[in-house]
Each structure stands twice: as C-alpha cells, then as structure tokens.
Amino acid sequence: MNQLDLRELYQWEIKDDALRKLEEWKKLPTLYQLALDELKNKIKLIQTEWKIHNGYSPIEHIKTRIKEPRSILEKLERKGFALTVDNMVNQIHDIAGMRIVFSFAQDIYSLLDHLRQREDINIIEIKDYIEQPKPNGYQSLHVIVAVPLTLFEGQRWMKVEIQMRTLAMDFWASMEHILFYKYDKQVPSHVIRELTEAAKAADALDKKMHGLRREIMGASEIPARRTESEPLPK
Numbered sequence: 001m002n003q004l005d006l007r008e009l010y011q012w013e014i015k016d017d018a019l020r021k022l023e024e025w026k027k028l029p030t031l032y033q034l035a036l037d038e039l040k041n042k043i044k045l046i047q048t049e050w051k052i053h054n055g056y057s058p059i060e061h062i063k064t065r066i067k068e069p070r071s072i073l074e075k076l077e078r079k080g081f082a083l084t085v086d087n088m089v090n091q092i093h094d095i096a097g098m099r100i101v102f103s104f105a106q107d108i109y110s111l112l113d114h115l116r117q118r119e120d121i122n123i124i125e126i127k128d129y130i131e132q133p134k135p136n137g138y139q140s141l142h143v144i145v146a147v148p149l150t151l152f153e154g155q156r157w158m159k160v161e162i163q164m165r166t167l168a169m170d171f172w173a174s175m176e177h178i179l180f181y182k183y184d185k186q187v188p189s190h191v192i193r194e195l196t197e198a199a200k201a202a203d204a205l206d207k208k209m210h211g212l213r214r215e216i217m218g219a220s221e222i223p224a225r226r227t228e229s230e231p232l233p234k
Contacts, residue, residue, distance in 0.1 A: 137199020
C-alpha cells in the first residue's frame, strides 16, 4: 500500500454517508484517548488499594499510546479489510494501547483475576505469552478489554489492548525493538539466537526474584503458582 497521510483518509468511499464517516473518523482518536484515561484511572485506583492493603504496589509504571493512522491502515490491509471506520473499530483491537509493568509475574495474574470480576471492564480476549512465550522468547500477557464511555448518544464500549510484563520482560522487549529497528527488521541469525538466550535469562531472573520474594515475605503469604494468586482487595 502506498504511504497515506490524513488528507488522503478524507477521500475514502465517496458515498452519501461520506460526511458521517468523516465525522466518525475525527471522533475516534478522542474516544480512544478517553477510554485510555478511564482505564488508567481504574488501574491507578487498584494500585492505591494494593499499596494500602499490602504496603506496596507491584506496578512499576503505566504507559499509554494511540496507534498512528498509518499503522492502523497498514494493519487493515494486512488483514484484508477495506479502509472503513467500521472495520477500524471492529477489526483492529489495539488502536488504544496500555502497558503495565510489574515487579513480579505473579502480580500480573492477580490483576487479571481482579479485572475478570469487574462489571465496568469487559475482557474480550487473552493471549498469554508468559505461559507460552513466542519462539524468539518474547513474554507478555496481552488482554483486550472494553471500557464503557457515557456519551450524549448513550453508552459506548471502547476497546483497549493491555500488555502486562515484568521489568525483565519489558527491558528485553525494548532491546529487541531497538535492534530490529537498527537492522530494519533484517536481523542476523546470530543476533536472533542471542536474543532468545537473553529472553531465557530474563525469565530465569524473574523466577529467581520470585523465589527471593517468597523467602523474604514468607511462603505462606506469597503463592507459589499463579493459579493460587492472592486476590486484590475488594
């Protein structure tokens, strides 16, 4: 696909409803940003409760972003969908993205368990690359959620992709991204092998730190397996 700019977007499907589509397109970035703000406020409240309940928060930091228009259009083309606003909203799940970085992997699953219980967040899809890492070693928990916005025309649920990682996973992913950018995605095979080994080292570090945490805080307080994770406070 040729590179597109915003002026070209305005020339989509010249039909009777072209103006409506244009207005809808203009609203989308604002709606997704509002959804990110809404979700971030919910996570920050959880973070505060966690700190009050446990004495500390395992969430190190939160980052958000809105996908660039060019990336959205390229993804639609890869998926084989026409360039319409409806396809953007219904077929692209990561226009709004949030990354939450944790100290320990077990706390990622504690937050996931809590999100599952909430009525103001709908979980649409989960991809667990911690339990099942990608072949190159990439680890992260990807969760597509829908967040409600109360608008003049009524309630509208907007999708946000949440990526949850530990500090070690996030460092590895950042370095991998930098290397792929440097080599314009043509990474030498020996670099790929080294990256895979580094991912294994990052995973070993997470497991080592979890063991130390259990030893310091007491095995009875910190669960050994994610399936037995301590719930967040109600």
